[in-house]
Amino acid sequence: MCGIFGVYNNTESAKLTYLGLYAVQHRGQESGGIISSDGKKFHSKLGMGQISEIFAKDDLNGLKGSNAIGHVRYSTAGSTSLLNAQPLAIKFIKGNLAIAHNGNLCNAGSLKEKLEEEGSIFQTSSDSEVILHLIAKSKKKNIEEKIADALSNVTGAYSLLFLLDNKIIAARDPYGFRPLCIGKLKNSFVISSETCALDIIGAQYVRDVEPGEIISFYNKKMHSIKFSQNKKRAFCIFEYIYFARPDSKVFGKSVYSIRKNLGKQLAKESPADADYVISVPDSANVAAVGLAEQSKIPYQIGFIRNHYIGRTFIEPKQEIRDFGAKIKYNPVPETLKGKKIILVDDSIVRGTTSRKLIRMLKHAGVKKIHHRISSPPIKCPCFYGIDTPQKTELIAANKSVEEIRKYIGVDTLSYLSIDGLVKATGMKKEDFCLACFNNDYPVEPPKKKNNGKC
Numbered sequence: 418m419c420g421i422f423g424v425y426n427n428t429e430s431a432k433l434t435y436l437g438l439y440a441v442q443h444r445g446q447e448s449g450g451i452i453s454s455d456g457k458k459f460h461s462k463l464g465m466g467q468i469s470e471i472f473a474k475d476d477l478n479g480l481k482g483s484n485a486i487g488h489v490r491y492s493t494a495g496s497t498s499l500l501n502a503q504p505l506a507i508k509f510i511k512g513n514l515a516i517a518h519n520g521n522l523c524n525a526g527s528l529k530e531k532l533e534e535e536g537s538i539f540q541t542s543s544d545s546e547v548i549l550h551l552i553a554k555s556k557k558k559n560i561e562e563k564i565a566d567a568l569s570n571v572t573g574a575y576s577l578l579f580l581l582d583n584k585i586i587a588a589r590d591p592y593g594f595r596p597l598c599i600g601k602l603k604n605s606f607v608i609s610s611e612t613c614a615l616d617i618i619g620a621q622y623v624r625d626v627e628p629g630e631i632i633s634f635y636n637k638k639m640h641s642i643k644f645s646q647n648k649k650r651a652f653c654i655f656e657y658i659y660f661a662r663p664d665s666k667v668f669g670k671s672v673y674s675i676r677k678n679l680g681k682q683l684a685k686e687s688p689a690d691a692d693y694v695i696s697v698p699d700s701a702n703v704a705a706v707g708l709a710e711q712s713k714i715p716y717q718i719g720f721i722r723n724h725y726i727g728r729t730f731i732e733p734k735q736e737i738r739d740f741g742a743k744i745k746y747n748p749v750p751e752t753l754k755g756k757k758i759i760l761v762d763d764s765i766v767r768g769t770t771s772r773k774l775i776r777m778l779k780h781a782g783v784k785k786i787h788h789r790i791s792s793p794p795i796k797c798p799c800f801y802g803i804d805t806p807q808k809t810e811l812i813a814a815n816k817s818v819e820e821i822r823k824y825i826g827v828d829t830l831s832y833l834s835i836d837g838l839v840k841a842t843g844m845k846k847e848d849f850c851l852a853c854f855n856n857d858y859p860v861e862p863p864k865k866k867n868n869g870k871c
C-alpha cells in the first residue's frame with residue numbers, strides 16, 4: 418500500500434510530483450517524499466505524515482531539476498520511521514540512484530541475509546533497499562540491464578520508479594500485482610500508480626507499464642524492454658474493491674464502473690427488502706450506488722465521515738484503529754430512525770469496526786440491518802502489499818458467515834461470491850490474484866511469514 422509518481426522532462430517536475438502525490442495520498446499516509454535531479458545532483462525532501470504536513474513552499478523551490486520521483490508510504494514491510502521513508506537514494510558506480518516502490522517483495526528476507534553475508538550494509542529495514550543493492554552489485558553494463566538483472570532475482574509485487582542523474586526508469590513485476598501507468602504532458606512524461614493523478618495535472622493517459630516491462634525515459638523519449646516473458650497475470654482485485662480511487666482507471670478499466678458493478682452483482686445475489694441503502698463511507702459509496710440502482714431502493718447518506726483523520730484500515734496500530742472508528746463516522750438519525758436499511762461495506766477484516774458501526778446504527782434507532790459486503794470473505798493474509806493482518810486476526814478465517822453475523826449484530830449478512838466478483842470486472846479469473854479469498858497464492862509467500870498462510 419504505497420503510491421508512486423514521477424515526472425520526466427519538466428522544469429516544474431517537483432511541483433507536479435507534489436500535486437501527483439496529493440492525488441495518490443489514499444495509498445499511504447505514514448510518510449512521503451520527493452527526490453529531484455538537476456542532471457548532476459539530487460535534491461530531496463522526505464518526512465513523516467501526509468504530503469500537506471511534509472512540504473512547505475520553500476521545500477518545493479529547493480527541489481531543482483527537470484526529473485523527479487515521489488512516494489507516499491504505508492509500511493507493509495519494514496518499520497514506521499523516517500529512515501524507511503521513500504524515495505530511497507544511494508550513490509553507486511553509475512552516479513546517483515533513487516527508488517520508489519509500491520508492493521511487497523516475497524524473498525527480500527533471504528536476499529538480504531545473503532547480501533549481508535557478502536558484506537552489504539543496509540541503511541533501512543524496508544524490502545526496497547534490497548533492489549538497490551542488487552542493482553549496485555550487478556555486473557551488467559548499462560543501468561537498464563542492471564535493473565533487469567536485479568529484478569530477475571526478486572519475487573513478489575513491485576511497481577517501481579527509479580531516478581538517475583538524467584533518466585527516470587519505471588518497472589512492473591511480471592505478474593502486474595500493482596498498477597502503474599504512463600501519461601503525457603506536452604513534452605513531459607508522467608508515471609503514476611493511478612490515473613487520477615494524471616488528471617489532476619492535466620496529463621493524458623498513454624498506457625500502462627506492462628507486467629514484466631522496464632520503461633526508460635531519456636533523450637525525451639520512452640524506451641521499452643521486456644525483462645520477463647511470464648504470461649500469467651495476477652492483478653490485485655482488491656484495487657477494484659477498496660484500494661484505488663474510483664476516478665482512476667486501473668489495469669485499463671474504470672474503478673468506478675467496476676465498483677458499481679460489484680454493488681449490482683451483490684444485489685442480484687443477495688436481495689433484501691429495505692427502506693434505504695446506505696454505505697460505509699467513502700470506500701463503499703460506489704458499490705452502494707450500484708446496489709441501490711439494481712434493487713430500486715433509494716440510496717441515502719447514513720453516516721457522515723470525518724475526513725480529518727486517516728482511514729482506519731490504513732492506520733497500522735490497533736489502538737489508533739479503535740480510536741479512529743469512534744471519531745470517524747457519525748450516523749444521521751433523521752435518515753435512520755425506525756428504518757430498515759441495507760448497509761453496504763467493501764470488506765470485513767477483523768470485524769471490530771463493523772461491530773462498532775452497527776452499534777452506532779442501532780443507537781440511532783435503525784429497525785433492521787441487512788449487511789451486504791461487496792467482496793467475498795477475506796480468509797487469508799496478503800503478502801503482496803496490502804496490509805491485511807495474520808490469519809488469526811481475520812474474522813472470516815476463523816468464523817462462519819452466520820457466526821460473523823451474530824458477532825457484528827446484524828439481521829442478515831451476505832458477501833459477494835468470488836465468481837460474482839470476477840464477473841463484475843468483465844475480466845477473466847486468470848487475470849487476477851484472489852489469494853486473500855481463495856488461498857491460491859500466485860507467488861510463493863515470504864518464508865518467515867508462511868505460518869500466516871492458510
Ligand code: SF4
Nearest residue numbers: 653799803850852853
Ligand atoms: S492477496 Fe488479495 S489483497 Fe493481496 S494482492 Fe492478492 S488480491 Fe490483492
